[in-house]
Amino acid sequence: MSERSGPSVRADYRMFRTIQTRWMDNDVYGHMNNVVHYSLFDTAVNGWLVERRLIDFHGGRTVFFVVETGCRYFSELAFPDVVTAGVKVTKLGTSSVRYQIGLFRNDEDVAAAEGFFVHVFVDRTTRKATPIAPDLRLALDTLSA
Amino acid sequence: MSERSGPSVRADYRMFRTIQTRWMDNDVYGHMNNVVHYSLFDTAVNGWLVERRLIDFHGGRTVFFVVETGCRYFSELAFPDVVTAGVKVTKLGTSSVRYQIGLFRNDEDVAAAEGFFVHVFVDRTTRKATPIAPDLRLALDTLSA
Amino acid sequence: MSERSGPSVRADYRMFRTIQTRWMDNDVYGHMNNVVHYSLFDTAVNGWLVERRLIDFHGGRTVFFVVETGCRYFSELAFPDVVTAGVKVTKLGTSSVRYQIGLFRNDEDVAAAEGFFVHVFVDRTTRKATPIAPDLRLALDTLSA
Amino acid sequence: MSERSGPSVRADYRMFRTIQTRWMDNDVYGHMNNVVHYSLFDTAVNGWLVERRLIDFHGGRTVFFVVETGCRYFSELAFPDVVTAGVKVTKLGTSSVRYQIGLFRNDEDVAAAEGFFVHVFVDRTTRKATPIAPDLRLALDTLSA
Numbered sequence: 001m002s003e004r005s006g007p008s009v010r011a012d013y014r015m016f017r018t019i020q021t022r023w024m025d026n027d028v029y030g031h032m033n034n035v036v037h038y039s040l041f042d043t044a045v046n047g048w049l050v051e052r053r054l055i056d057f058h059g060g061r062t063v064f065f066v067v068e069t070g071c072r073y074f075s076e077l078a079f080p081d082v083v084t085a086g087v088k089v090t091k092l093g094t095s096s097v098r099y100q101i102g103l104f105r106n107d108e109d110v111a112a113a114e115g116f117f118v119h120v121f122v123d124r125t126t127r128k129a130t131p132i133a134p135d136l137r138l139a140l141d142t143l144s145a
Numbered sequence: 146m147s148e149r150s151g152p153s154v155r156a157d158y159r160m161f162r163t164i165q166t167r168w169m170d171n172d173v174y175g176h177m178n179n180v181v182h183y184s185l186f187d188t189a190v191n192g193w194l195v196e197r198r199l200i201d202f203h204g205g206r207t208v209f210f211v212v213e214t215g216c217r218y219f220s221e222l223a224f225p226d227v228v229t230a231g232v233k234v235t236k237l238g239t240s241s242v243r244y245q246i247g248l249f250r251n252d253e254d255v256a257a258a259e260g261f262f263v264h265v266f267v268d269r270t271t272r273k274a275t276p277i278a279p280d281l282r283l284a285l286d287t288l289s290a
Numbered sequence: 291m292s293e294r295s296g297p298s299v300r301a302d303y304r305m306f307r308t309i310q311t312r313w314m315d316n317d318v319y320g321h322m323n324n325v326v327h328y329s330l331f332d333t334a335v336n337g338w339l340v341e342r343r344l345i346d347f348h349g350g351r352t353v354f355f356v357v358e359t360g361c362r363y364f365s366e367l368a369f370p371d372v373v374t375a376g377v378k379v380t381k382l383g384t385s386s387v388r389y390q391i392g393l394f395r396n397d398e399d400v401a402a403a404e405g406f407f408v409h410v411f412v413d414r415t416t417r418k419a420t421p422i423a424p425d426l427r428l429a430l431d432t433l434s435a
Numbered sequence: 436m437s438e439r440s441g442p443s444v445r446a447d448y449r450m451f452r453t454i455q456t457r458w459m460d461n462d463v464y465g466h467m468n469n470v471v472h473y474s475l476f477d478t479a480v481n482g483w484l485v486e487r488r489l490i491d492f493h494g495g496r497t498v499f500f501v502v503e504t505g506c507r508y509f510s511e512l513a514f515p516d517v518v519t520a521g522v523k524v525t526k527l528g529t530s531s532v533r534y535q536i537g538l539f540r541n542d543e544d545v546a547a548a549e550g551f552f553v554h555v556f557v558d559r560t561t562r563k564a565t566p567i568a569p570d571l572r573l574a575l576d577t578l579s580a
Contacts, residue, residue, distance in 0.1 A: 017165075020192075022187070024188075026462060026463045028463060033332070034359055034407070035326075035328040038325040043225075046225075047168070051225060063319060066324040069361050071358070073355075073357050079188070080192045168317070169317055169326075171317060172314055173320050178313075178314045179552070181314075213507045215505035218502050312454070313477040329457050333455070333459075336458045369485075
């Protein structure tokens with residue numbers, strides 16, 4: 001599925017994380033502020049990476065930095081909705097990975113918003129790109145579309 | 146239980162809400178920033194009020210404004226922890242209500258942080274205090290310690 | 291200047307807003323979390339619109355909703371940096387406007403990050419797109435590249 | 436001045452920091468969400484500490500952890516207000532410091548909100564309290580009321 005087509009559905013994704021919205025996610029228009037969607041992207045991808053011990057953000061020598069992000073908003077999300085984030089890997093390079101994420105409102109099957117972000121694997125001290133470690137690459141590959 | 150004693154336990158609360166932490170909740174010290182705890186308080190209390198249709202933050206003529214808050218931090222919370230917020234009402238006045246909230250890390254029984262906030266019932270337009278409506282008072286009373 | 295080229299410089303923009311970073315903007319890597327950049331975009335554009343009384347987010351019948359956003363991150367921003375956001379309009383349609391925003395760290399002339407967002411002018415009640423009002427269009431046109 | 440009296444004025448404080456509000460600070464009621472005030476407290480105090488090189492949050496062996504916070508809300512703040520935070524030290528112990536902070540809306544002289552927080556000086560690795568270093572103590576003492 002092209003990222004530029006209409007909203008994706010749950011079956012388009014490989015991994016899912018459920019996230020409770022918060023009161024302050026709603027802005028003056030009574031819906032989730034467009035900024036918050038990116039916080040949910042980060043949470044879905046990093047939650048999966050941390051729980052599988054694929055990154056150690058406390059002491060790891062290598063971590064992921066974000067170099068590009070984007071989002072399209074199709075319909076409104078709002079507190080107190082529960083959001084399910086669907087994730088898949090759409091590109092896996094030597095030292096970078098591109099994720100596509102769909103945000104689903106409560107039990108809906110069509111994404112309310114859809115975005116991407118690109119992680120570059122870097123040495124924590126030098127901040128320079130470095131090849132993604134083999135075990136990490138294998139894990140990311142299981143999310144490939 | 147006095148609010149000034151040591152950390153409370155789950156049995157001290159009347160209502161519970163579960164909230165997923167987010168990547169950006171962690172600050173540079175690798176734990177949940179002290180500000181975020183208040184966002185979880187808001188979310189627990191308002192989530193309960195909204196789902197029971199006790200407030201209508203979109204169009205209601207009366208809403209709750211926060212006039213005082215506080216928190217003590219006993220131990221660290223951090224993404225990707227799941228936090229359970231326990232809530233009870235410790236004071237129910239004519240137009241105000243004071244909640245105590247304990248935040249519990251994953252399956253722990255002793256609160257990692259404990260706080261309170263005071264809601265005043267106001268007319269949305271005039272921003273003046275007004276008596277809490279009877280049905281709302283009855284509902285809040287079920288949370289009284 | 292194409293949005294896909296390298297980082298822009300201050301001279302590429304038409305309007306500027308200065309924003310103080312906050313402690314909690316920094317994530318565990320000691321730099322501004324990628325989500326926060328979008329909050330600065332919103333703040334720069336809406337600050338300009340509100341101060342010129344071009345939108346009334348409290349009571350206006352028409353408001354702007356965000357339908358698409360994106361950002362590329364070239365170098366790190368971090369608390370306690372002061373960020374200057376440069377803004378220009380790159381497309382002005384019948385009921386939508388596309389902004390490009392560059393974020394400049396302290397006194398630097400090359401953008402640390404660069405993004406865009408697309409606002410659609412909507413009726414607040416029906417949430418339907420409506421033509422941008424003439425005075426608003428004139429104002430936005432002064433930001434056109 | 437007791438912390439429990441009415442709103443303080445600018446002359447009650449020793450150090451000031453100016454902070455631009457952000458679009459997403461406003462919640463559905465069109466005013467700054469009560470959580471955001473704490474983010475401004477953190478920003479004012481830590482900004483002062485970092486710029487004077489009194490703490491090094493990237494690599495320092497000792498850092499400050501927050502153990503208690505509180506806030507009273509007297510009047511509304513809202514984007515696009517500019518907030519000035521006034522800070523003073525109200526208690527300086529062996530390994531802890533208590534700050535009082537007033538938040539002033541635009542050019543107003545009476546605080547819109549007033550709070551405190553208690554910092555404990557800790558070893559970053561062991562997370563144990565340790566005596567505040569002499570140079571840091573001297574600096575903090577200049578903020579004493």
